[in-house]
Amino acid sequence: MGDGTLFLNLSDNLCIDHISATTSTLIVQVVSMPAVSCCPLCGQASDQVHSRYQRVVTDVPCGNRSVRLHLQVRKFFCRTSTCPRKIFTERLPELVQPSARMTNRLRLALEELGLATGGEGGVRLAPKLGMPVKRSTLLRRVRAVAVPEVSTVRVLGIDDWAFKRGQHYGTIQVDLEQHRVIDLLADRSKELPGSGCNAILKSR
Incomplete structure (x- = not known):
């Protein structure tokens, strides 16, 4: 496992395990490093891993290629006996929001692109910048901007x-x-x- 976090400007809590590439896409295997994670409901820290699964999110482009992060995410047992959340998934708030399919920085980039160019213009320009996006997704991002x-x-x-x-x-x-x-x-x-x-x- 190599330390390639500077390659994509990832936080110290994440480590790049493997990178593969096609002519248009970088596929980056990313592992979360902290030994413990806090329950999002009660806040109790836990080091008891229940299971692991892979989560795929799209990131900002790198070297004219789109980037897909394959995150190895863990589920933990909550150690608070009275907490209704018996099992929880670790959060990576500095990178991606729960259930989101794109990183925080890609979301912000698309919002800026949509506001600067308009819906149709942004959809045409985004693939040339390594950020292919559907019209509906770009409009949703623009509408989500807090005014x-x-x-x-x-x-x-x-x-x-x-x-x-x-x-x-x-x-x-x-x-x-x-x-x-x-x-x-x-x-x-x-x-x-x-x-x-x-x-x-x-x-x-």
């Missing part, structure tokens, strides 16, 4: 972006002074959004 509450916007930018090119367009609102997204709307209504919106409207 901060805003009070007064002095300079408001409004543009459209494609859910499906030529058929369904939405509207994106941007605070041009703060360079941040304010809202994503499901249509291209010509009404100025938000009653009492104090803004200098600047539309392309």
Whole structure:
């Protein structure tokens, strides 16, 4: 087992066991190293391993190749007798969220790509960047972005972006002074959004 974590900038808790490659994809076998894990329900640490299984998640690209991480994940017995979670799966919060199929950093990259290019443009560009993604996945990532509450916007930018090119367009609102997204709307209504919106409207 070699220490190749710097290769993919993985945390010290993870170790690369093996790497194989095709012309377009790197497949990386990753092992979790800590001897103990804490129950997500009661917080009790346990070193009693119940079983192991392989979890596959997609990561950010490396060297113009897409990356798939094959994580060897353990299940532990909870040592708290009164805890209803008798068996739990170890968490890797610095890398991936529970049940997610992509790493945290890939999720953030797709959100940035979707917001910067719009739905249809992002779907076309993503494979060229080593991040092939379905239209529905990219739109889901964009919609999941937490939109901060805003009070007064002095300079408001409004543009459209494609859910499906030529058929369904939405509207994106941007605070041009703060360079941040304010809202994503499901249509291209010509009404100025938000009653009492104090803004200098600047539309392309």
